[in-house]
Amino acid sequence: xxxxxxxxxxxxxxxxxxxxxxxxxxxxxxxxxxxxxxxxxxxxxxxxxxxxxxxxxxxxxxxxxxxxxxxxxxxxxxxxxxxxxxxxxxxxxxxxxxxxxxxxxxxxxxxxxxxxxxxxxxxxxxxxxxxxxxxxxxxxxxxxxxxxxxxxxxxxxxxxxxxxxxxxxxxxxxxxxxxxxxxxxxxxxxxxxxxxxxxxxxxxxxxxxxxxxxxxxxxxxxxxxxxxxxxxxxxxxxxxxxxxxxxxxxxxxxxxxxxxxxxxxxxxxxxxxxxxxxxxxxxxxxxxxxxxxxxxxxxxxxxxxxxxxxxxxxxxxxxxxxxxxxxxxxxxxxxxxxxxxxxxxxxxxxxxxxxxxxxxxxxxxxxxxxxxxxxxxxxxxxxxxxxxxxxxxxxxxxxxxxxxx
Amino acid sequence: xxxxxxxxxxxxxxxxxxxxxxxxxxxxxxxxxxxxxxxxxxxxxxxxxxxxxxxxxxxxxxxxxxxxxxxxxxxxxxxxxxxxxxxxxxxxxxxxxxxxxxxxxxxxxxxxxxxxxxxxxxxxxxxxxxxxxxxxxxxxxxxxxxxxxxxxxxxxxxxxxxxxxxxxxxxxxxxxxxxxxxxxxxxxxxxxxxxxxxxxxxxxxxxxxxxxxxxxxxxxxxxxxxxxxxxxxxxxxxxxxxxxxxxxxxxxxxxxxxxxxxxxxxxxxxxxxxxxxxxxxxxxxxxxxxxxxxxxxxxxxxxxxxxxxxxxxxxxxxxxxxxxxxxxxxxxxxxxxxxxxxxxxxxxxxxxxxxxxxxxxxxxxxxxxxxxxxxxxxxxxxxx
Numbered sequence: 038x039x040x041x042x043x044x045x046x047x048x049x050x051x052x053x054x055x056x057x058x059x060x061x062x063x064x065x066x067x068x069x070x071x072x073x074x075x076x077x078x079x080x081x082x083x084x085x086x087x088x089x090x091x092x093x094x095x096x097x098x099x100x101x102x103x104x105x106x107x108x109x110x111x112x113x114x115x116x117x118x119x120x121x122x123x124x125x126x127x128x129x130x131x132x133x134x135x136x137x138x139x140x141x142x143x144x145x146x147x148x149x150x151x152x153x154x155x156x157x158x159x160x161x162x163x164x165x166x167x168x169x170x171x172x173x174x175x176x177x178x179x180x181x182x183x184x185x186x187x188x189x190x191x192x193x194x195x196x197x198x199x200x201x202x203x204x205x206x207x208x209x210x211x212x213x214x215x216x217x218x219x220x221x222x223x224x225x226x227x228x229x230x231x232x233x234x235x236x237x238x239x240x241x242x243x244x245x246x247x248x249x250x251x252x253x254x255x256x257x258x259x260x261x262x263x264x265x266x267x268x269x270x271x272x273x274x275x276x277x278x279x280x281x282x283x284x285x286x287x288x289x290x291x292x293x294x295x296x297x298x299x300x301x302x303x304x305x306x307x308x309x310x311x312x313x314x315x316x317x318x319x320x321x322x323x324x325x326x327x328x329x330x331x332x333x334x335x336x337x338x339x340x341x342x343x344x345x346x347x348x349x350x351x352x353x354x355x356x357x358x359x360x361x362x363x364x365x366x367x368x369x370x371x372x373x374x375x376x377x378x379x380x381x382x383x384x385x386x387x388x389x390x391x392x393x394x395x396x397x398x399x400x401x402x403x404x405x406x407x408x409x410x411x412x413x414x415x416x417x418x419x420x421x422x423x424x425x426x427x428x429x430x431x432x433x434x435x436x437x438x439x440x441x442x
Numbered sequence: 443x444x445x446x447x448x449x450x451x452x453x454x455x456x457x458x459x460x461x462x463x464x465x466x467x468x469x470x471x472x473x474x475x476x477x478x479x480x481x482x483x484x485x486x487x488x489x490x491x492x493x494x495x496x497x498x499x500x501x502x503x504x505x506x507x508x509x510x511x512x513x514x515x516x517x518x519x520x521x522x523x524x525x526x527x528x529x530x531x532x533x534x535x536x537x538x539x540x541x542x543x544x545x546x547x548x549x550x551x552x553x554x555x556x557x558x559x560x561x562x563x564x565x566x567x568x569x570x571x572x573x574x575x576x577x578x579x580x581x582x583x584x585x586x587x588x589x590x591x592x593x594x595x596x597x598x599x600x601x602x603x604x605x606x607x608x609x610x611x612x613x614x615x616x617x618x619x620x621x622x623x624x625x626x627x628x629x630x631x632x633x634x635x636x637x638x639x640x641x642x643x644x645x646x647x648x649x650x651x652x653x654x655x656x657x658x659x660x661x662x663x664x665x666x667x668x669x670x671x672x673x674x675x676x677x678x679x680x681x682x683x684x685x686x687x688x689x690x691x692x693x694x695x696x697x698x699x700x701x702x703x704x705x706x707x708x709x710x711x712x713x714x715x716x717x718x719x720x721x722x723x724x725x726x727x728x729x730x731x732x733x734x735x736x737x738x739x740x741x742x743x744x745x746x747x748x749x750x751x752x753x754x755x756x757x758x759x760x761x762x763x764x765x766x767x768x769x770x771x772x773x774x775x776x777x778x779x780x781x782x783x784x785x786x787x788x789x790x791x792x793x794x795x796x797x798x799x800x801x802x803x804x805x806x807x808x809x810x811x812x813x814x815x816x817x818x819x820x821x822x823x824x825x826x
Contacts, residue, residue, distance in 0.1 A: 038445055038514060038745055046443075112443055301819055302826075309823035316573050318813065321820075325812035326767070328819050329760035333735035336445070336742045343445040357731040406720070413723035417703050417730060420718040 040339065042116070049109070050116050056093045057124040063089060064126035080207050083130040087161030095121065096129045097139070097159045104143060104155045111288070111345040133203060134158045134165035136289040138212045141229075141282045145270035150231065154210065163209035168199040168232065168256060169279065175201075175400070176407035178214070178283075179224045179276060180426075180434075183258065185215035193217075193230065193268075195238075195261040201401075205241045205254035208234050212282070214275050219432040226431055227275030231267045238262075248393035286402060287355060288345070299366035299391075300335075301328035307373045307388070314376040323372045331365045334358045356412055360405055367395045445741050447518075454515055458522035461491050467526045467653070471793050474652035481615045481646035485653065488530040492558060497532060499556030501540045501682075507556035508543070513682055514744025517689035521740075524693025527797055529653045533686055534563035534613025537679040538621035541632050544675035547600060547667065548634065563614045565591075565622025565659065567630075568806050569677045569755075572817040577623060577630050580806060582609035582658060591661055593624035593633060593668070602626060602668045604635060607660035610804055614657030615646040621669070623676045632669030632676055639664050651796040654804075678747075681758035683805050685743040688758070688765035691801055692736045695765070698772040698794045699729050702779045709781075716779070725775050732768035739764055759814040766801065766808030773798040 042050055065082035066072050073079045090096040091105065098114045100106020107113070121128050129135055139158050142150055157163040174180040183197025195215060205211065211232045218226030234241070238261035243251035270278035305324065314320045337358045341351040370392040374381035381388040399405055413419045426434050447455070465486040474482050492498055500516045502508025509515075516536050523530050539555055539562060542548040554560040567590055568578045578587035591606030604624055614620065617637055624633045635642060641662035649656060703726055706717030716722050739761035746757040773795040777784040784791040802808040 038448070038741065040443055040445075040745060040749060042443070115443075302822060305816070305819035305823040306826070309820045315820050321813045321816035322809060324819070325759075325763060325814070325816035329739065329763040329812065329815050330735055332742065332756070332760045332815075333738040333764060336738035337734065339443060339445050340738060340741065342443055346443070347446065357727070357734055360731060361735060406724070409724045409727040410720065412730065413717070413727045417717075417723075417726055419703065419706060419723050419726065420715045422718055422720065423714070 046112060046116060049113055050120060053095060053117055053120045054123075056095065057120055057126065060089060060093065061124050061126050064124075067127055080130070083127055084161040084164065086127060087129045087131060090121075090129055091160045096161075097135055100135075100139065100155075100159070101143065104139075104151060105159050111342060115342060130161055131158065131164045131204070132289070133167055137282050137285040138165045138167060140285045141212065141278060142231075142269060144281050145229070145274075145278045147266070147269075149266065150269065154231065157209075164204055164207055166202050166205045166208035166211045166234070166254075166256075167282070168202060168205075168211040168213035169282070170201045171198060172200055176403045178279065179227065181214050181216055181227065183213070183215045184219075185217050185228060185230060185263075187217070188262075191265040193263050193265065195230070195232065195258045195263060197258050199256040199258075200244065200253070202241075202254045202256050203252065205234065205256050206243065210234060211256070212269065214279050216431065217272055217275075220430045221273070222428065223426055223431045223434060224276045225273060227279070228272045229269040229275045229278040230263060231269060232258075232261065232263055236261050236263065246393070246397060248390055252394075287351070299331065299362055299369070301331045304328065304331075304369040304373065308376050311376055320372065320376060323368065327365050327369050327372065330361050331369075334361055334365075337361075356408055359402065360408060363395060363398050363405070366391065367399075370395060445745075451515060451518060454511075455518045455522060457495060458497075458519045459525070461495055462488070462522055462526050462528050464491075465526075465528070467528045468790055468793060471527050471653045472787070475796075480648045482648055482652045482655070485529060488528055489558065489561060492530050492532065497530070498535055498539065498558035498561070501536055502543045502552060502556040506543065506549070507553035508539075512744065513540075513685055513747045514740070516682075517685055517740055517744060520686045520690040521693035521696075524690035524695075525697045527653045527694065527793055529613075529655055531561055531563075531613045531617075531655065533683070533690065534611065534617065534655075535561055536686060537564035537683040538562035540682050541621050541669060541671050541675055541679050542634070544671040545632060545634075545669040547670045560618040561613075561616070562634075563611055563617035563620050563657075563659075564679060564683060565608045565611055565620050566683060566805050567608075567623035567676065567680060568810070569680055571814060572821045577625065579608050580610050580804070582607075589625075590630075591622075591624045591633075593626040593631060593666070595626075596665055596668075600668050602631070602633060602666050604633060604641075604661035604664045604666045607658065609658050610647070610649075611644075611657050611659045612804065613655050614644050614659050615655050617644075620659060622679075624666070626668075630673060630676055632671040633666040634669055635661065635664055635666035639666070649800055651793075651800040653793075653797065654800055656804075674751075678751075678754065680806075681743075681755050682747075684762040684811055685740070685747075685758040687801060687805055688736065688743070688761035689740055691765040691769040691798075692733060692740065694794055694797055695729065695733045695736070695768045695772040698769075698776045698791075699726070699733060701790065702726060702729075702772075702776045706779055722779055725779070729768070729772045729775050732764065732771055736761065736765040736768045756815060756818040759811040759818065762805075762811035763808060763815055766811065769794075769798040769801060770808075 094107050097106035098109050098117050102108040185193045185195050213230045213232045217228040238259040240257040242255045244253045244255050245251045308314050341355045344351045373388050470485050474484050499508030500511045504510035542552050577590050581588040591604050593602040596602050619636045621634045623630050641664035643660045645658040647656045709716050743757040743761045746753040776791040
C-alpha cells in the first residue's frame with residue numbers, strides 16, 4: 038500500500054510539470070489581480086488555453102493516440118489534474134466534452150463522426166454540451182420525451198426541451214438523447230444524436246439559480262432538422278449509448294474527488310480565527326464529524342483509482358462519495374454560518390454562494406434518493422421497488438401513470 | 443499509487459478469519475451475559491490461537507522476535523476479531539507492544555511479549571491537544587478527564603515507583619503486565635509494570651458487553667521499569683489504539699450489515715420483501731455509506747503511520763470517529779430492520795448493539811476522537 042508514484046509515473050509528472058512551467062505565463066488569469074472580467078473574453082481565453090493544453094498533451098490524457106490523445110491511464114489523468122492545480126492555472130474548459138462525450142463518441146460513433154468532431158473538441162475549437170435531462174426526465178432519464186421523427190428524405194426533425202445544460206450558451210454541438218419510437222418500451226425507443234447548436238430552431242435560455250447566477254441553461258428545439266449521419270450508436274440504441282456517457286461521468290466525478298473545493302481544511306480555516314468558536318465543544322463535534330467524512334472521500338478517490346488501475350470497475354464507495362461530499366458541505370455551510378452569524382450570508386460572502394449552490398447539487402447527476410435505490414439494488418442486492426413502466430410501450434405509460442394517481 | 447491489499451495481507455486476513463471461525467464466539471458472548479459477575483467466565487480463550495498465528499508480535503521488529511508488520515496489518519486482524527465479536531486481547535496488547543518496540547530498555551524481555559508468552563495491556567493515555575495542555579486518562583465516572591499515574595525515581599537504576607490509577611483498561615484482567623505513560627516531574631515517560639508487582643491491583647469489570655475484557659488498574663508504591671521510548675512513541679500508542687478499535691468496529695459493521703441485508707431479502711410484508719421498500723433500502727445504504735467511509739479512513743490511517751507520521755493523529759482519530767458512528771448506526775439498523783425479533787435475547791443483533799454501546803465510550807470515546815479531528819484541523823488552519 039503506497040501513494041507514491043512509480044518511476045514511470047514520476048517521469049510523467051516531471052514532464053507535465055516542466056511543460057506547465059514553460060507555458061503557464063500564457064494561461065488566462067481568472068482570479069485575483071488582473072483577472073479577466075468579461076464573460077466572452079473569459080470563454081475565448083479558456084478555449085485558447087485548452088488548445089495549448091491539448092498541443093502539450095495535457096488534454097485527453099486517456100484518449101487513444103489515434104484521436105489525438107495520449108493513450109494513458111486514469112492515474113496519469115489524475116497526475117495531470119494535480120499538476121495543473123499545483124501550477125494555479127485553469128484546466129480545460131470543455132471537461133464535459135473531453136471527459137464524457139468524446140469518450141462516448143469514441144465508443145459508439147462512426148468513423149466519420151470520430152474524424153470530424155474529436156479533434157476540434159479536444160482543442161477547444163468546438164465546445165460541447167450534454168443534452169440528456171428534461172423537465173420530466175432526470176433521475177428517470179429513460180423517460181425523455183424530446184421527439185425525433187424520421188423524414189422521407191432521411192433527415193430527422195427534432196422537437197422538445199432539455200434542461201440543466203451546462204455550457205449550452207457557447208457550445209457548438211450537443212449530444213442529445215431523443216425518443217424515436219414511442220411505441221417501443223421506454224428504454225428501447227431512444228436514439229442518440231449530434232446536434233449543431235446553431236441549427237435553426239435551437240433556442241438557449243439561461244436558467245437562474247438560487248444563487249442568482251445562471252450555471253445552467255434550458256434548451257428548446259422547435260422542428261430542428263438534423264441529418265441522418267448525426268445518429269450515434271444506431272437508431273434505438275440510445276439507452277446503451279447514454280449508459281456509456283453516464284459511466285464516464287461517474288469516473289470523472291470519482292477522479293475529481295475534492296475538486297469542488299469542499300475540503301475539511303478550508304472549512305476549518307473559516308472557524309479557526311474565532312477563539313471562542315474554536316474552543317466550543319459543540320462546534321468542534323460538528324466540525325470533526327464533517328471533516329472526518331470529507332477526509333474519507335479523499336481516500337475513497339485513491340481506492341477508486343486503484344481499482345481503475347487494476348482494470349476493475351470502481352466499487353460502491355465511488356457512488357456514495359457524492360452523497361458524502363454534498364451532505365458534508367451542506368452541514369459545513371450551516372456550521373460556518375452559525376459561527377460567523379448573518380455576515381456569512383452577505384452578498385459577497387463565499388459561504389453565501391456555497392450555501393445557495395448546495396441544495397440543488399443534491400440532485401445533480403441523479404437525486405440522492407435514486408442513488409441510494411441504485412446502490413441498494415446493485416451493491417447490496419436488495420429487490421427493486423415494483424414498477425409501472427416495465428413491459429409496456431412508452432406511449433401507454435402516461436395514461437397508466439394517470440390511472441395510478 | 444496502490445491501495446490494494448498485498449497477497450500477504452490477503453493471507454493474513456483469511457488466516458485470521460479461518461482461525462477465529464473455529465470458535466463459537468457469538469454463542470459464548472450470549473451465554474456469558476447470563477453470568478454477569480466479573481471476571482467473565484466461559485468465553486473461549488483465544489490467546490493461544492493468537493500466539494500460534496503470530497499476532498502478539500505483529501508490531502514488533504523481526505530482529506526482536508516479532509513479525510515487523512505495520513499498523514495496517516494489525517488493523518486487518520482486528521477487523522476479523524470485530525466481525526465475530528472475538529475478545530482476543532490484542533486491543534490492549536498491540537499498542538503496548540508498539541511502545542516496547544521503541545524502548546531499548548525492554549530488549550531483555552520484548553521477545554516474550556512478541557511471542558505472546560507475556561500478554562501486555564496498554565494503559566490508555568491521551569496526549570495533549572490544541573485546547574488541553576496536559577496528558578490525561580479516561581475517568582472512572584463522569585466526563586472530566588482524569589490524571590495519569592505519577593512516577594518517582596526508584597531505588598534501582600532504570601526503575602520508578604508508580605502511584606495512581608487508570609480506569610477502563612482494555613484486556614487488563616489476566617495480563618502479565620501493563621505498559622503506558624506516567625508523569626515523572628510532570629514529564630510523560632513510558633513505564634512497564636508486572637501485574638504481580640507489589641501494590642498493583644486489577645479490578646475486573648463487566649460493562650454491558652461481556653466480550654470486552656476490562657479492568658480498573660491502580661498502583662500503590664508499585665515498582666515499574668522506566669522505558670526509554672521517545673515521547674512520539676507514547677503519543678503514537680494512543681493513536682494506534684484508536685486505529686485498532688476503528689478497524690475492530692468496522693469488522694462488526696460488516697457482519698451486522700450482511701446479516702441485516704440477508705433478512706431484508708427474505709422477510710416479506712404486504713406481498714413484498716421488506717428490502718424493496720425505500721425506507722429500509724435507504725437505511726441499509728446509509729450503513730454501507732458509513733462503512734465505506736470508514737474503510738477509506740482505515741487506509742488513510744494505515745498509510746499515514748509510516749507515509750505521513752504528522753497526519754497519523756488526524757487519520758486515526760477520523761477513522762475512529764467514522765467507525766464509531768458506523769457501528770452505532772449499523773447496530774440500531776440491525777435491530778430495527780429485524781423488527782421485534784431483533785430486540786430479543788436469542789438474536790445476534792443485541793450483541794452487536796452491546797458492543798457498539800460500550801466501544802463508543804472506551805479509549806477516550808468516539809466523541810473524543812471527533813473532537814481530536816477538529817483540534818488537529820484547527821491547529822493546521824491556525825499554523826497556515
